[in-house]
Amino acid sequence: MATTQSVSVLGAGFEEAVRSRRHWARNLGVTIRRNPLGFFGFVVIITLAMVAAFAPAIAPYRIGDITAGPPNQDPSWDHLFGTDALGRDMFSRVVFGARISLAVGFLSVMAATALATVLGIISGYARGIVDNVMQRIVDTALAFPLLLLLLILAQVLGPSFWTVVFAIAIAIVFPVTRVVRGAVLSERNNQYVEAARALGASTPRILFIHIAPNVTALAIILGTTLLGSAILGEATLSFLGLGIPVPNPSWGTDVSSARNSFPIHLWWAFFPGAAITLTVLGFNLLGDSLRDILDPRLRGRL
Numbered sequence: 001m002a003t004t005q006s007v008s009v010l011g012a013g014f015e016e017a018v019r020s021r022r023h024w025a026r027n028l029g030v031t032i033r034r035n036p037l038g039f040f041g042f043v044v045i046i047t048l049a050m051v052a053a054f055a056p057a058i059a060p061y062r063i064g065d066i067t068a069g070p071p072n073q074d075p076s077w078d079h080l081f082g083t084d085a086l087g088r089d090m091f092s093r094v095v096f097g098a099r100i101s102l103a104v105g106f107l108s109v110m111a112a113t114a115l116a117t118v119l120g121i122i123s124g125y126a127r128g129i130v131d132n133v134m135q136r137i138v139d140t141a142l143a144f145p146l147l148l149l150l151l152i153l154a155q156v157l158g159p160s161f162w163t164v165v166f167a168i169a170i171a172i173v174f175p176v177t178r179v180v181r182g183a184v185l186s187e188r189n190n191q192y193v194e195a196a197r198a199l200g201a202s203t204p205r206i207l208f209i210h211i212a213p214n215v216t217a218l219a220i221i222l223g224t225t226l227l228g229s230a231i232l233g234e235a236t237l238s239f240l241g242l243g244i245p246v247p248n249p250s251w252g253t254d255v256s257s258a259r260n261s262f263p264i265h266l267w268w269a270f271f272p273g274a275a276i277t278l279t280v281l282g283f284n285l286l287g288d289s290l291r292d293i294l295d296p297r298l299r300g301r302l
Contacts, residue, residue, distance in 0.1 A: 038289020044282030052098040059092035063249050068092070072265040082267040084257065090268060094275050097249040100161075101279060104244075105230040108165045112172035113223040117215065119173070120180025121207050125188050135181070141174040150233060154242035164243050168233045176222050183215045225287030228280035235276050251276050 032039045051058060061068040068079065068089040075082045081090035123134040141149075153167035187193065188211065196206050237243035238252030246253065251272035258269035 035289040035292065037285045038293075041282040041285030041287075041289065044278060045286060048098050048102060048279060048282070051095055052102050055095045055099055059089075059095040061089040061092040063088075063093060063096050063247065065089065065092075072261075072268070075267055081271040082265075084254070084268045085261050085265065090254070090271055093249045093254060094251065094271050097251045097254070097272065097275065098279075100244055100248060100250050101231045101234060101276075104161070104164055104168065104234040105227045105283075108168040108230050109172060109223050109227050111165075112169040113176055113219055113226070115169075116173045116176035117180050117212070117219045120177045121184050121211055121215065123177065124181040124184025125203075125207055125211065131181075134177075138174045138178050142178070146171055147236070150237060151240070151242060154237050159242055159245045161244060161248075164234050164237055167237070168230045171233065172226055172230065176219070176226070179222060180215055180219065183218050184211060187211050187214050221287060221291045224290050225284065228283035228287070231283070232276065232280050 065088060067087065069083045069087050071083060071085050071087045073079055073083040073087075079089050079091065081094060083089055084093075119134065123131045149171055150167050153170060154163055157163040157166065193206060193210060196210050201210070234243055235250070235252030235255070238250040239256040241256070243252055244250040254272040255269045255276075258265060258272075261268070
């Protein structure tokens with residue numbers, strides 16, 4: 001009798017697990033149908049991440065191998081993206097360049113979004129002189145031309161991977177702080193915050209236990225959307241010669257080198273430029289879809 005009951009329990013648990021998986025798969029399918037552009041962006045980002053992770057296995061040549069082929073060769077079976085003026089394989093450089101771009105984008109955006117979320121929560125909840133001082137600093141930074149700020153930081157600190165990450169993170173912190181502060185201003189007057197105050201909760205507990213979880217979705221949305229801008233910023237600095245130093249592969253550096261070569265070789269600039277465009281597009285589409293999925297109230301307001 002006990003054995004029969006055990007089998008029945010196991011069978012019921014298995015059926016429940018199957019129903020849960022079917023429900024999850026059905027919800028995923030509905031989400032994809034409602035956000036086809038977001039799914040396309042997700043596929044692009046996942047593909048780029050896989051390419052970056054397995055770059056040594058995918059790239060047929062080493063990064064600086066100048067014996068890969070003849071200079072300025074058009075795309076062929078031996079060199080899918082052609083070669084540059086030094087005979088380096090452009091497909092290999094684009095593949096390895098994905099590592100640089102994604103690393104800069106994720107590191108700078110994660111650091112900047114985390115810091116901006118903390119600053120925005122403190123500014124929006126504290127109000128008074130703390131809020132005034134922080135927002136005047138934000139106003140000053142936002143009034144400063146973004147590209148000029150990136151150029152100054154890169155020039156002062158010198159071209160390097162971490163300089164690019166730091167410069168882009170600083171440029172991202174201020175606008176994200178302003179948006180998070182606005183969300184906190186609306187959250188601080190909700191009943192759950194007033195209830196926490198009435199129960200004697202400390203300010204840090206209210207900030208990071210009650211308010212922070214309610215602005216996390218907004219921070220994720222902003223971070224995902226800004227990833228494309230961060231990658232574009234890295235390409236811009238590298239294009240101007242203040243980004244990732246040579247011989248490290250960078251899409252912006254390759255586009256700049258192709259521009260300065262004579263005669264101009266179209267394919268040398270086309271494929272790195274296409275990689276930049278596709279990456280930025282993928283993150284933008286994914287960010288827009290996440291905005292609609294995680295918080296429909298924000299639709300059309302960011």
